[in-house]
Amino acid sequence: xxxxxxxxxxxxxxxxxxxxxxxxxxxxxxxxxxxxxxxxxxxxxxxxxxxxxxxxxxxxxxxxxxxxxxxxxxxxxxxxxxxxxxxxxxxxxxxxxxxxxxxxx
Amino acid sequence: xxxxxxxxxxxxxxxxxxxxxxxxxxxxxxxxxxxxxxxxxxxxxxxxxxxxxxxxxxxxxxxxxxxxxxxxxxxxxxxxxxxxxxxxxxxxxxxxxxxxxxxxxxxxxxxxxxxxxxxxxxxxxxxxxxxxxxxxxxxxxxxxxxxxxxxxxxxxxxxxxxxxxxxxxxxxxxxxxxxxxxxxxxxxxxxxxxxxx
Numbered sequence: 001x002x003x004x005x006x007x008x009x010x011x012x013x014x015x016x017x018x019x020x021x022x023x024x025x026x027x028x029x030x031x032x033x034x035x036x037x038x039x040x041x042x043x044x045x046x047x048x049x050x051x052x053x054x055x056x057x058x059x060x061x062x063x064x065x066x067x068x069x070x071x072x073x074x075x076x077x078x079x080x081x082x083x084x085x086x087x088x089x090x091x092x093x094x095x096x097x098x099x100x101x102x103x104x105x
Numbered sequence: 106x107x108x109x110x111x112x113x114x115x116x117x118x119x120x121x122x123x124x125x126x127x128x129x130x131x132x133x134x135x136x137x138x139x140x141x142x143x144x145x146x147x148x149x150x151x152x153x154x155x156x157x158x159x160x161x162x163x164x165x166x167x168x169x170x171x172x173x174x175x176x177x178x179x180x181x182x183x184x185x186x187x188x189x190x191x192x193x194x195x196x197x198x199x200x201x202x203x204x205x206x207x208x209x210x211x212x213x214x215x216x217x218x219x220x221x222x223x224x225x226x227x228x229x230x231x232x233x234x235x236x237x238x239x240x241x242x243x244x245x246x247x248x249x250x251x252x253x254x255x256x257x258x259x260x261x262x263x264x265x266x267x268x269x270x271x272x273x274x275x276x277x278x279x280x281x282x283x284x285x286x287x288x289x290x291x292x293x294x295x296x297x298x299x300x301x302x
Binding site for chain 1: 126127135139142143146147149151153154155156157172
């Protein structure tokens with residue numbers, strides 16, 4: 001068989017395979033690392049994982065920003081009311097953060 | 106000359122010990138904890154996908170994870186979080202009063218780590234190893250990583266308790282300790298839910 005004939009035969013035999021894959025997109029989409037054979041459960045797992053990992057950084061950063069805003073409001077309110085203590089005395093308004101507090105025996 | 110004028114015009118940085126919004130050490134620990142949460146989230150996500158993709162779960166021939174014993178351990182760890190909250194409040198009122206709840210945190214946390222170690226020994230003896238199945242690989246990786254964090258956090262709690270006992274504990278150090286221990290306590294229920302249940 002000539003090289004041209006082999007190429008022609010390969011092309012014609014690939015056509016039915018391509019048609020089969022087009023008719024079964026689920027199988028065509030499968031890859032070695034996607035565990036596509038497991039069906040819907042794997043797909044749901046990927047979806048949940050993507051949603052979880054996408055939302056988590058936003059939630060974490062948002063929580064830190066809200067906490068800092070809350071602390072800023074608290075400090076502003078206490079400064080306005082005059083209850084903010086000087087650095088020499090333990091600052092209750094700064095909660096447990098900031099200055100060193102000697103422990104009395 | 107102009108540069109000097111500009112420098113003088115700049116606002117002065119806050120003096121150390123002032124009422125800082127968030128101390129640098131605490132902020133650094135918060136950022137570190139965020140990265141650690143993302144690390145655990147990656148493992149949990151991978152485990153979820155692997156578990157949902159498995160045709161049979163748990164893998165056949167593998168021992169079952171001790172759900173009830175670990176639930177008791179979880180209660181110990183959560184209790185250590187509560188004692189740390191009590192220590193936080195006591196520290197704000199009168200620092201030496203925080204010694205006892207801080208020691209309780211240390212003891213409860215240590216009990217959690219020791220009991221988890223005992224559980225590992227039993228599971229290894231029952232045939233669950235890093236290479237025996239995907240369950241074993243994920244279990245030892247995720248729970249081991251958490252145990253490593255718990256040991257480091259216990260070191261911080263022990264150091265805070267020791268400093269308090271000697272009569273001087275910086276608030277920023279106590280804040281750093283709190284953030285890390287709350288992370289260790291807070292992430293565990295999620296790991297327990299995903300791995301054990």
